[in-house]
Amino acid sequence: MSGSAKTKGKARSGGGVGLGLVPRIVLLVGGLVGGLSIVSALWLAYVAGSYVQEAGRTGARYAVASARGLDGLHRITLSERGDYLEFTSEDSLGKTLPPVQVPRQAFDTISSSTRAAILVAAIALAVLTFATALFIAIRVAAPLNRILEDVTEISRGKLEHRIRTSGGGEIATLARAVTRMVDDLVEKRATDAELGRREHDVNIAAEIRRALIPDSIPQLAGWELAATDLAAIDAGGDFFDVLEFPSGRIGLVVSEIAGTGVSSAMVMTMARAYLRAEALRVEEPVEALARANRLIRADMRRGMYVTALYALLDPQAGELRLASAGHKVPLLRWHGESRRLQMMQSEGIALGLDPGPVFERTIREAKVLVAPGDRLVITNTCGATVRNPAGEELGEKGFYRIVAQHAGADSDRFLQGVLAGIEAHAQGVPLERNFVMVTLKRSS
Incomplete structure (x- = not known):
């Protein structure tokens, strides 16, 4: 029986090594939020880049159409591969405009820059989320974990143990409530012990009296x-x-x-x-x-x-x-x-x-x-x-x-x-x- 109790005691004390249950949950939630932030940022970067490319192509088409509408003299070539757009035009003074080449790489560069900016913002958001979770773990979860450890010690019968806490706020209020509960328990145990002692004394006194009072009257x-x-x-x-x-x-x-x-x-x-x-x-x-x-x-x-x-x-x-x-x-x-x-x-x-x-x-x-x-x-x-x-x-x-x-x-x-x-x-x-x-x- 004693060996079994000893084994249980070791198993319970080992569970207190490292972060407790509450900090782990907080960090897990923070990690999930950070991961979701990164995924969302990447998706936004991809969508934004696509919109930028499409906007560039559309703008080019509008520019060509406008140029064509000015004189209607020159054919506009839009490469099948989309490498560039080129056209020539002649103004009203008879001057020839040089060919204009708009490479597709320019559109790709614009979308890549946009994706990079959004990615940097997403990474910064993830880092901020992780830092916030870590802050919560240190400022909130760690005190809760200490309270949990103290309550565990008290539950093992060490009623003289007290809750470790400092400062104010809800955590300190919780610690004071647990301390009052333990004090009430100590007082109740002392009262029960005193009542038990008095009851024991009364029983002994009653036994003595019964032994000394005459059993019969002449x-x-x-x-x-x-x-x-x-x-x-x-x-x-x-x-x-x-x-x-x-x-x-x-x-x-x-x-x-x-x-x-x-x-x-x-x-x-x-x-x-x-x-x-x-x-x-x-x-x-x-x-x-x-x-x-x-x-x-x-x-x-x-x-x-x-x-x-x-x-x-x-x-x-x-x-x-x-x-x-x-x-x-x-x-x-x-x-x-x-x-x-x-x-x-x-x-x-x-x-x-x-x-x-x-x-x-x-x-x-x-x-x-x-x-x-x-x-x-x-x-x-x-x-x-x-x-x-x-x-x-x-x-x-x-x-x-x-x-x-x-x-x-x-x-x-x-x-x-x-x-x-x-x-x-x-x-x-x-x-x-x-x-x-x-x-x-x-x-x-």
């Missing part, structure tokens, strides 16, 4: 636990996790990662691993987040951050202990008895921003007693920031209204209702980040 007697994860067009690092402890407690985590793509997914992998490890080591939300913060801070790249809302549920006691690491969306509690929605937020800064002292000094724990019929919701900011075609966000109030509208249903139907409300507002506009939600309802 079932608790007297509780309805459910979760959802709706991927955005650009997969990010937002995630949820459900932890099961030997004591029977259940840990619920929702985390939001800055950015999208592979970098965000890699931070997600790190944060999830540290949060899970420290949460399972100590069943204390504040201490678990503080320990995870130290580890995340050591590995966190500048400009990145992680927020997390960690809730530890004791199913037997109906008690929920809550700690927030800079998570923007509070815990949502829907009271089954009053049918009202309550926002509960605990203090704290994001993970990875501080080595430890400030984080540990600001974080606080909150406790919630969950009554039968109550629902708890932990989510990220996606629900409130969903946009419609007009660019309008759903907003916190709109999102909380959707949550309250479906909070009384069982957990599966609740999630379906929330997703339907978000999609109704978006009207087909893709999500800007992944939508993550974990919900818990006490049924008895």
Whole structure:
């Protein structure tokens, strides 16, 4: 395969030696025009000479006839071979006129001179035509041939090659048009490469997320636990996790990662691993987040951050202990008895921003007693920031209204209702980040 490609390359490069196709055509046309000019001139010379000879003979005949008409005395001899004409005459005074001889060579000389003059003019015309064709070849065809060679180089994939031209006129305009076309092609190729790279990153990030999101949700007697994860067009690092402890407690985590793509997914992998490890080591939300913060801070790249809302549920006691690491969306509690929605937020800064002292000094724990019929919701900011075609966000109030509208249903139907409300507002506009939600309802 490589040998065949090499042979083709040599054949194409050899075609550029000497004059190109356009100059050859111009010179061929010039040669044809010059040849036709010479042939036309020779024919004109022949015709003109014939007319001159005939005119000479006719003039001689008219002269003889006139002389004969003057006195009518002498016979006029016109040689059969046409060598000469001769006559004698006598005027009224009785003087004899000498014989007049008009050789035919005189007529031939006249026609030959005429032919020579026309031939010289024809040759001059042919030379002028050839010179004009050569001028066109140099001034027009040669630049076109250079453009053709440059386009050939570009077609071989050398997009950095540029069209060689100078001056103005149509040739320069053509060269600029080809250059713009090549620049557009380079830009399109770069755009396609960037889109391909982004698509590749999104696919990798999506694979990482799918591998880390829990496949199943544990079932608790007297509780309805459910979760959802709706991927955005650009997969990010937002995630949820459900932890099961030997004591029977259940840990619920929702985390939001800055950015999208592979970098965000890699931070997600790190944060999830540290949060899970420290949460399972100590069943204390504040201490678990503080320990995870130290580890995340050591590995966190500048400009990145992680927020997390960690809730530890004791199913037997109906008690929920809550700690927030800079998570923007509070815990949502829907009271089954009053049918009202309550926002509960605990203090704290994001993970990875501080080595430890400030984080540990600001974080606080909150406790919630969950009554039968109550629902708890932990989510990220996606629900409130969903946009419609007009660019309008759903907003916190709109999102909380959707949550309250479906909070009384069982957990599966609740999630379906929330997703339907978000999609109704978006009207087909893709999500800007992944939508993550974990919900818990006490049924008895």
